[in-house]
Structure formats: C-alpha cells, structure tokens
Amino acid sequence: MTSTTEQQPQTERYEPGAIEQRWRQRWEESGLYRTEDHVEGRDNWYALTMLPYTSGDLHVGHWFAMAPSDALARFRRMRGYNVLFPIGFDAFGLPAENAAIAGGAHPKDWTDGNIVHMREQLKRMGTMFDWTREVDTSSPDYYRWTQWWFLQLYRQGLAYRADAPVNWCPSCNTVLANEQVVLGACERCHAVVEQRAMEQWFFRITNYAEELLANEELEWPEYVKLMQRNWIGRSEGSEAAFALETPAPDGTDEIRVFTTRPDTLHGVTFMVLAPEHPLVRQITTDEQRGEVEAYVRAAGLASELERQATDREKTGVFTGAWCVNHLTGDRVPIWIADYALATYGTGAVMAVPAHDQRDFEFAEKFGLPIPVVIAPPEWDGQPLAEAYVEPGTMVNSRSFDGLPSEEGKAAVTAHLEAQGWGGPKIQYRLRDWLISRQRYWGAPIPMVYCAGECGIVPVPEDQLPVELPYDVEFLPTGQSPLALSEEFVSTTCPACEGPARRETDTMDTFMCSSWYYMRYADAVNGASAIAPGPATAWLPVDQYTGGAEHATMHLLYARFFYKAARDAGTVPGDEPFTRYFAQGQILGPDGRRMSKSRGNVVPPDDQVDQWGADTFRAYLMFLGPWDQGGPYDVEGIVGVARWLRRVWSLAADPPAGGGAAGGASREALREAHRTLERVTEDYDGFDLNTAVAAMMELTNTLVRTREAGPVDEADWNESLRLLLLMLAPVCPHIAEELWERNGQPYSVHQQDWPTADPALSALETVELPVQINGRLRDRIDVPPTATEAEVRALAETRPRIAELLDGREPERVIYVPGRMLNLVLR
RNA sequence: GCCGAAGUGGCGGAAUGGCAGACGCGACGGUCUCAAAAACCGUUGGGCUUCACGGCCCGUGUGGGUUCGACUCCCACCUUCGGCACCA
Structure with a gap:
C-alpha cells in the first residue's frame, strides 16, 4: 500500500454513496450476516436491539439506538463469538387503526407498506442484521404463536377474566393499561381518561412480584432496576378486620384493610371505602343513600386527572354504617372518599388522623376526632397541628402503652393474628396486567364463549391462528370492530360443538413484544413457538439495548413472560435479558424532543444522502456518551x-x-x-x-x-x-x-x-509533572518505570525546582510512577 | 411531595483521587486561488506580567469539609432532567 513510484497527481476522492451500496450488495450475496445456531469453536452471543414500531419512517432515534448496537455486535463477532443480531417489526397497534379510521388505508395495507419502506431504510444503515430471521408481529405466522402463548398462560392459571374498573379513553374508545395513562390523560391522544367497569382478561403478573423484585443481580442500569422495584412497590404491613355492626345483605360481616401502621390501630376514628368498593352499595343506610350515590356517580365521572391532583381538598360522604374496632371495642363510622383507591389493597382504609396526613386533613374537614396514639418525643399532650408520622411511643393503646412504635407493629400484628382479626400482610403496588383491547389491529384472544353449558373454552391449539378477518368496519363504537363481524364472531364450541361466540377483544401489543426475542432464535418454525434446540442455543439474550422509556412496561412484562415460559419448560434460565443497556434520547438541534410540530426533525435519510451511512453512524457514536443522548447538531x-x-x-x-x-x-x-x-x-x-x-x-x-x-x-x-x-x-x-x-x-x-x-504499546518515556506543595511547577521526561530516587534527583537538577526548593529538604515526597511527583515543603 | 441522575470553554464533550478542557464543532489568522468553496496549517477558558522565551494568579453550579493533591470523595444548598405521585 505504499508507493515508491511518483505520486498520482489526482487522488481518488472518498465517495460514500457508491461504495456503501456496492458493499451492502456484496454482503447480502455472500450471506455474510447469515447466523447459524452453532459454529464450531465459537461461543454464541445474542445481541438484541429493540424492534421498531411500524410507524412508517425511521427517525434519528432509531439510528441512535441501532447503529451503536450494531457496532458492538460487530465487535463481539470479531472477538470470536457467533453473534446473533436480529431485527423485526412491532406491527400491531393503534396508529395503524387510527389511520384507517381517518379514512386512509386498511391497517394491514398501511402496516405492510410501512414495513417495506422501513426495511429499505434499515438496510441503508449497514447493519449486520440477519434478515432471514426477520419477524413481523402482525403476520399470522407470528401471532399464531402469540395466541399459543395466551393459551399456555391460561393453562398455567396465569390468565383470568375479571370485572374491574378500567381506564377508558373516550377518544380512542378503548381501555388503557395503567401504564398508558399519563397524568390522567391517554398516552397517545392525551384525551382525559374516565373510569368504567368492564369484564377483561388479565395476566397474573403479581404472582411473580417477589421474583420480579429480586432484580439486583441483573447487569442493568441501576436506575432502571430501581424504577422497576418502585413500580412493583412492595409494602410490609398487616391486614386487620373490622366487624360490621350490621352484616351486609350478602353475608359479609367485616371490612378488611391493609395497613403499614398496625401500631396506630388504637387511633382509628373512621373507615374510608373507595367509592367503587362493592360493600358501599350494601351497607349504605337509606338515610344516606342519596348523598352516597351522588358521590359515587361523581367519582366515576371525574377524570383520573382530577382525582389524582394531590393538592386537592379531601372530599367524602358518610355511609350511615358503622363497624367495630376489635382492639378497642369502639364504634367506627364508615365513610367513602375518593382518596381511597379501589385498586390497591382491599380498597378500604382504616383512618388514623393523628398519624397519617391524608386522614388528618379529612378528619379536620369533617370534624372527626384526632386522638394521639403515638407520642412524639417531648410531646406536651396538646393536639397536633399536623399528622405525626415518625416513630414514637405508643400511648392511649391499652396494654401496648409505653412500647416503642416500631416494636408495636409486630406486637399488634401478633395480637391480631392470635385473636383471628388479621395478621401480617405484604402488599404490592403492582397490579395484574390487563391485556384486553377493544380494538381490531391486534392478535385476537383465542377464546370462545359457549352458548350452552361449557362456558369459556380455549380454542384448541391445532385451530390456531384465530385469524383476523380483513373485511371489517372501522367505526369507533367502543366495541372491537371484530364484534361487528358476524362471520368472525359466530363459531362452534370446541367442547360441545354447539353454537358459540368468539372473544372479540385483541391482545395488548406488549404481549407481542414480550416474546419476540424468543422467536428470532427459531423464526421460521411452523411447529412450535420456539424449539428446545434454538432456545438453549440463544436464550437468554446476552446483551439487550433500547430506550429506558420501556423500564416499567415492556421490560417488566418481558421478564414476567420469560418466567412463565420458564415454568412451562420452554426457555432456559430465569431472566430474558442478562445485560441491558439503555441508550439516551437524541434531541433536535434546539435541545428539545424532535417533533414535526416543532419543526426540529432531522430526517436520517437526508443525513445519509449528504454524508453517507458510515459518517452518520460514526457521528451518532461520537456525539457524546451513548447512555446520555443529547441534541443532534x-x-x-x-x-x-x-x-x-x-x-x-x-x-x-x-x-x-x-x-x-x-x-x-x-x-x-x-x-x-x-x-x-x-x-x-x-x-x-x-x-x-x-x-x-x-x-x-x-x-x-x-x-x-x-x-x-x-x-x-x-x-x-x-x-x-x-x-x-x-x-x-x-x-x-x-x-x-x-x-x-x-x-x-x-x-x-x-x-x-x-x-x-x-x-x-508501552511508552518509553513519560512527561512527569513535578509539583511543589501540590502545585504544578515543572515537567520532566522520565521512563515510566523510574524509581522515586531517580525521579527526585532529576527534578532537583531543574533550575526552577531548585530555585523553589531553595536548599530545603521536602517534608514529604509523593511519587506516583508515570503520573506525578509532589514535593511537600511546609 | 418522594425516589433517581446530572451540572466542566461560545457549543457537544474528555479526564472518576494525580498535568482540567482529549477529540470534534464554531470562531479568528494564514497557505492555495482571479475569486469563492473545498482542502491544509496555526491560534482559541479568563486575567495579570514579559521586547521575547517564559512566568504568576483565577477557573469544573454555590458554600463548607477531608487530603500532600479534589471535576472526582463527604456535608448542606441551588438549578436542570427522568421516574412516581392520595398506594393506606
């Protein structure tokens, strides 16, 4: 590559456009990125980047996520691993359907067109994706197995149907998961979310709460693990029963509550039920009924946004009913208030106004007593100005008086348990995963409702997939468009062969993305979701990369899913992603999120046209630390x-x-x-x-x-x-x-x-800073291995150092070989 | 409000107990050119000082502390960003 002849007068210029196209073609033709399950003498390495949603256009964020992932996958490959680096498309979901409703193309045509375009865009990136393993979650070959997984979870007792208050978006006409509600508004359309009761399919992710909580060992960013732990929200406490003075018509004779402060049980002066609590209707007295029903109705209509405003004044209504505190024998009035959440704990709260700020505010407003049962240190016996929530000494608590409150927790709980009035309880903030969507563009839930005696019947595996019909009406009626398709709905019961109706809801798309990384390992298998061979060859994923916005959704669902799959014997190990790296977010040149409305979008295709893919890739990696992101200049x-x-x-x-x-x-x-x-x-x-x-x-x-x-x-x-x-x-x-x-x-x-x-690579000499009293005064060239004596001797020959030393002997000499020499006089 | 992360030149950033500002952008000066662009070379934190070589002081959000030595560790505060938010 050197030239001994005369230099050419005109050197060939670097023209990325021409060479990049040519090499991509050559790579494809030679199958350079085709990955086998096993290669002699090489260990497998599974590098995974989050699959893109089929929005239609790749943006800089995709490049920022994928190009560095690709570089690291290529590096692994050069380091001797047999690397799998696959790609696919997250193709189900609302935007496709919204496009159809807006009068555009059919969701399938819209999606398929977007995939064709995005595939070409992705190929220009010059990645080592193995395209033979591409996955499209909206293809029947894929969602057939998504449905199979649903049946698998159902068999494991992890899928159930329940009537529950759900988040309802009046604009999208659908139910939203808690995670899709942001500040009381729909994550996608920002409409204000209402509450409705509906029968839905749930997955019992809470069964795995403890295991999901135990994420310390994962090689993930600490803050992401912390977010998950906070999201799961484990609380240790007690459950306590309060006897209803008058049993409810259905025979219920007590109210159970969860509390983290059993030590304050003697200070309960009222009970609060969530407005949606099933007992409300039963125990409300005729006298109070009008007021209570009005409150319940208002609470249902109130937006989640209004209810969640923390600085809102407390509201509530007395039901007219009373219960009894077993510990004291006191009669306790039962109120309803929307600060009690139906979906947490038992939906009922024992109110201890002296030691809980919310209860305190409520009691003050409604003139309820506020007896102190935990004395603050140096307490003068006067009424409190605000709730005292710190530890203290138990008072006004009968036989527990004098006990430090922290010890009182266990003592009271033990007493409750001994008397049969309750006992220890662990409560999680995490709710079960609601997967039903009243939407068309998703994988149909493979269940059938028998008109006869059989009830809910799973579709037999050999009848999968339950295919989405193409010809449907996309009217946003609040029902799934599938419900309007008689051809889809009416079927026969797999059990009795009598008439039956199909489930018309489809699955949350997080279901599709909870297992796609398994499918890459065995992408074209027509006989099972993933065979044992490929599963053990590739799973779990060695290195996952993607945005941390998925910390509490996708990444938690996928972990749950993997554990369920493990329990079914389908996959090895306990966790899907051994290592996870969260890249930062790339912003517009103005430092704000790129968006069309702000006009700060940088189209990646333009950057590639102008500079070439290599330059664009390298620039994205050069910008700054990958996990920080930042503005695109x-x-x-x-x-x-x-x-x-x-x-x-x-x-x-x-x-x-x-x-x-x-x-x-x-x-x-x-x-x-x-x-x-x-x-x-x-x-x-x-x-x-x-x-x-x-x-x-x-x-x-x-x-x-x-x-x-x-x-x-x-x-x-x-x-x-x-x-x-x-x-x-x-x-x-x-x-x-x-x-x-x-x-x-x-x-x-x-x-x-x-x-x-x-x-x-070793340096022959280093430039060693010489400090006097920690201040840089000179530099000398020495071998990195020089001894302290040698370095000091050399330093003292320097005029500047000699002058500053002025014949004095340093009190201390600190020498870090190769780094610096410090002569301390003082 | 609670939890977490981060604050360094005009800008993106480097350095995680040892020479602050690597690398790059921009700016300024220069070479080439009729000219411009491109390319290439040089300078570029602030202040003081020297004819000059050079030297001195200040400087990593603010205030304290530990240390021979602090962008780095500790304490308090300020700001920005992310998450959660009546979770009993």
Whole structure:
C-alpha cells in the first residue's frame, strides 16, 4: 500500500454513496450476516436491539439506538463469538387503526407498506442484521404463536377474566393499561381518561412480584432496576378486620384493610371505602343513600386527572354504617372518599388522623376526632397541628402503652393474628396486567364463549391462528370492530360443538413484544413457538439495548413472560435479558424532543444522502456518551466527515516507502497499539464516543507521519491495518473498501480482533509533572518505570525546582510512577 | 411531595483521587486561488506580567469539609432532567 513510484497527481476522492451500496450488495450475496445456531469453536452471543414500531419512517432515534448496537455486535463477532443480531417489526397497534379510521388505508395495507419502506431504510444503515430471521408481529405466522402463548398462560392459571374498573379513553374508545395513562390523560391522544367497569382478561403478573423484585443481580442500569422495584412497590404491613355492626345483605360481616401502621390501630376514628368498593352499595343506610350515590356517580365521572391532583381538598360522604374496632371495642363510622383507591389493597382504609396526613386533613374537614396514639418525643399532650408520622411511643393503646412504635407493629400484628382479626400482610403496588383491547389491529384472544353449558373454552391449539378477518368496519363504537363481524364472531364450541361466540377483544401489543426475542432464535418454525434446540442455543439474550422509556412496561412484562415460559419448560434460565443497556434520547438541534410540530426533525435519510451511512453512524457514536443522548447538531457531522476523508487518504494517497526502520513510522505503530488498547476497552465499556476520538487521534498521527517523509513500509502497513480493523465496527463500509484496496482477504468483518503488543504499546518515556506543595511547577521526561530516587534527583537538577526548593529538604515526597511527583515543603 | 441522575470553554464533550478542557464543532489568522468553496496549517477558558522565551494568579453550579493533591470523595444548598405521585 505504499508507493515508491511518483505520486498520482489526482487522488481518488472518498465517495460514500457508491461504495456503501456496492458493499451492502456484496454482503447480502455472500450471506455474510447469515447466523447459524452453532459454529464450531465459537461461543454464541445474542445481541438484541429493540424492534421498531411500524410507524412508517425511521427517525434519528432509531439510528441512535441501532447503529451503536450494531457496532458492538460487530465487535463481539470479531472477538470470536457467533453473534446473533436480529431485527423485526412491532406491527400491531393503534396508529395503524387510527389511520384507517381517518379514512386512509386498511391497517394491514398501511402496516405492510410501512414495513417495506422501513426495511429499505434499515438496510441503508449497514447493519449486520440477519434478515432471514426477520419477524413481523402482525403476520399470522407470528401471532399464531402469540395466541399459543395466551393459551399456555391460561393453562398455567396465569390468565383470568375479571370485572374491574378500567381506564377508558373516550377518544380512542378503548381501555388503557395503567401504564398508558399519563397524568390522567391517554398516552397517545392525551384525551382525559374516565373510569368504567368492564369484564377483561388479565395476566397474573403479581404472582411473580417477589421474583420480579429480586432484580439486583441483573447487569442493568441501576436506575432502571430501581424504577422497576418502585413500580412493583412492595409494602410490609398487616391486614386487620373490622366487624360490621350490621352484616351486609350478602353475608359479609367485616371490612378488611391493609395497613403499614398496625401500631396506630388504637387511633382509628373512621373507615374510608373507595367509592367503587362493592360493600358501599350494601351497607349504605337509606338515610344516606342519596348523598352516597351522588358521590359515587361523581367519582366515576371525574377524570383520573382530577382525582389524582394531590393538592386537592379531601372530599367524602358518610355511609350511615358503622363497624367495630376489635382492639378497642369502639364504634367506627364508615365513610367513602375518593382518596381511597379501589385498586390497591382491599380498597378500604382504616383512618388514623393523628398519624397519617391524608386522614388528618379529612378528619379536620369533617370534624372527626384526632386522638394521639403515638407520642412524639417531648410531646406536651396538646393536639397536633399536623399528622405525626415518625416513630414514637405508643400511648392511649391499652396494654401496648409505653412500647416503642416500631416494636408495636409486630406486637399488634401478633395480637391480631392470635385473636383471628388479621395478621401480617405484604402488599404490592403492582397490579395484574390487563391485556384486553377493544380494538381490531391486534392478535385476537383465542377464546370462545359457549352458548350452552361449557362456558369459556380455549380454542384448541391445532385451530390456531384465530385469524383476523380483513373485511371489517372501522367505526369507533367502543366495541372491537371484530364484534361487528358476524362471520368472525359466530363459531362452534370446541367442547360441545354447539353454537358459540368468539372473544372479540385483541391482545395488548406488549404481549407481542414480550416474546419476540424468543422467536428470532427459531423464526421460521411452523411447529412450535420456539424449539428446545434454538432456545438453549440463544436464550437468554446476552446483551439487550433500547430506550429506558420501556423500564416499567415492556421490560417488566418481558421478564414476567420469560418466567412463565420458564415454568412451562420452554426457555432456559430465569431472566430474558442478562445485560441491558439503555441508550439516551437524541434531541433536535434546539435541545428539545424532535417533533414535526416543532419543526426540529432531522430526517436520517437526508443525513445519509449528504454524508453517507458510515459518517452518520460514526457521528451518532461520537456525539457524546451513548447512555446520555443529547441534541443532534447538524453542523458537527462535518468533523466526522473530515476524519473519514483523512482515513481514506491514508490508503488512497500513501507515503513514500523506504524510510528508516525505527523512525517516525515506528512511533506511529506504537501509538496504533496504544490506540488499540484504548479502543478495545472503550468498546467493551460502551464508550463509543471516546473510541472514535482515539481513532481520530491515531489518524491525525498517521497523517503527520506521512507528511514527515518516507516511512518504513512494514510499520506503516501494520498501523493502517490496525486502524481499519478498529474502524470496522463503527464504519463497516469504508473499512471494508479500504481493507480490500490494501489487498486483504474478504471480509474485514470476519477478521479476528487484533491484540495489542504490550512491548510496543508501552511508552518509553513519560512527561512527569513535578509539583511543589501540590502545585504544578515543572515537567520532566522520565521512563515510566523510574524509581522515586531517580525521579527526585532529576527534578532537583531543574533550575526552577531548585530555585523553589531553595536548599530545603521536602517534608514529604509523593511519587506516583508515570503520573506525578509532589514535593511537600511546609 | 418522594425516589433517581446530572451540572466542566461560545457549543457537544474528555479526564472518576494525580498535568482540567482529549477529540470534534464554531470562531479568528494564514497557505492555495482571479475569486469563492473545498482542502491544509496555526491560534482559541479568563486575567495579570514579559521586547521575547517564559512566568504568576483565577477557573469544573454555590458554600463548607477531608487530603500532600479534589471535576472526582463527604456535608448542606441551588438549578436542570427522568421516574412516581392520595398506594393506606
């Protein structure tokens, strides 16, 4: 690659457009990225990037998520692993249907068209995706198995049907999961969410609450694990029963509550039921009925937003009914108030106004007594100005008086248990996963309702998939469009062969994305969702990357799903994603979220057209730390473009050979080895920005070396070879092109990662800062291995140091070899 | 309100107990050019000082502390971002 002949007057310019297209074609034709389940002598490595939703257009965020993932997957491959790096499409969901309702194309046509377009966009990225394993979650070949999983969970007792208050979006005309309600509004359309009762399918994710909570061992960002733990929200406390003074018509004779403060049980002065609590209707006295019903009605209509406003004044109504506190024998009035949540605990709260701020505010407003049962330290016996929630000493608590409240918790709980009035209880904030959607564009729930005696009957596996009919009406009626399709709805009961109706709800799309990574391992299997061979070959995923906005939804659902699959014997291990890395969010040039309405969207296709995929990839990785994201500065990319032009010129316009061995080109080679150490470490630690910076430095050194005169050919060639190998993961096309031009065998992406030679990478001398009293005063060149005595002796010969020492003996000498020397006088 | 993360040049960032500002953008100056662009070279935290080489002081959100030495560790506060939010 050096030239001893006269230099060409005109050097060929770097034209990314032409070479990138050519290499992608060559890679595809040679099956370079085809991944086998097993390769002799190589361990498997499963690298996964979150699959994109089929919105129709790739945005910079997709590139920011996928291009660095690809670089790291390529690096793993060069490090000797058999790497699976698949891609697919999350293709079910509301936008497709909204497009249809808006009078556009059919959801299927809309989605299929988007996939075709996005597949082409993805291919321009130059990734090592194995397209033979592509997954489309809306294809019957895929959702057939999503339905199979539903049946599997049903068999495991993890799917059930329940009537429950649900979040209803009046605009989308559908039920939303708690996670899809943001600040009381619909996550997608921002309409204000109402409450409605409906019969729905749930998954018992709460069965796995403890196991999901135990996530400490996962190699995930700590903050994501913490978010999940907070989301699950484990609370230790007690359950306590209060006897109804008058049993309810259905025979219920007590109200059970969950409390984290059993030590305050003697201070209960009223009970609060959630307005939706089933007992409300039964125990309300005729006298109070009118007021109570009005309140319940108002609470149902009140938006989630209104109910969730924390600074709102407390409201509530007395039911007219009373219960009895077993511990004291006191009569306790039963109120309803919307600060009690129907979906947490038992939907009922024992109110201890002296020691809970919410209860305190309620009691003050309605003139209820506020007896102190936990004395604050130095308490003067006067009424409290606000609830005292800290630990203290139990008072007015009969036989428990004098006990520290923290000990009182266990003592009271033990007493409750002994008397049969309750006992210890662990409560979670996590709710079961509501998966029913009254929508068309999703996987139909494979259940049948028999008109006869059989009740709810699962569709037999050999009748899957329950296919989505193409011809349906997309009227937003509040029912699934499937309910309007008589052809779909009417069927025969699999059990008795009598008339039956199909379930018309479809599944939450998080269901599809809870197992897609399993399917990649065995994407074309027509006989099962995933066979044992591929499952053990690839699962669990070694490295997952994607946005942390999925911390409490997708990532939690997938963990639940995997554990259920494990219990069914389908997958190995306990967790789907051994390692997870959350990349940051890329923002518009103005530092705000990219959006069409703000006009700050940077279309990735334009960047590729202008600069080439390699430049764009490298720039996204160079911007800053991958986990931080940040603004996309359209001006900055030119720096990366200049760098790659310089890299190109190193190969296209080589220096004259015949230079002295051991000269500048030897120094350059030494730097190449040091760069290799840095880049290797940086790739390992996801520090792509500093890896690119290190390669830029090496490139600058090589350019200077070339300009300085003739080089030693062997040293020069080896330096350039190392640079191209290091560059290959980040810029796969230009690395491949220059690799070939340098006469190396196809393909650079199949090469082993080089090993740095410590003898070459070691520095011969370092510039050692010399400090006096911790202040930098001079620098001396010494071998990194120099002893303290040698370094000190040399330092003292320096005029400046000698002057400052002025003959004095340092009180202390601190020497960190290779880093600095500090002479402390004082 | 609670939990978590982060504050460094004009800008993106580097350095996680040892030379603050690597690498890059921008800006300024220069080479080439009829000219411009591109490319290339140089300068670029602030202040003081020197004819000059150089030297000194200040400087990593604010205030304290630990240390020979602090962007880095500790305490308090301010700001920004993310999550949760009447969860009994």
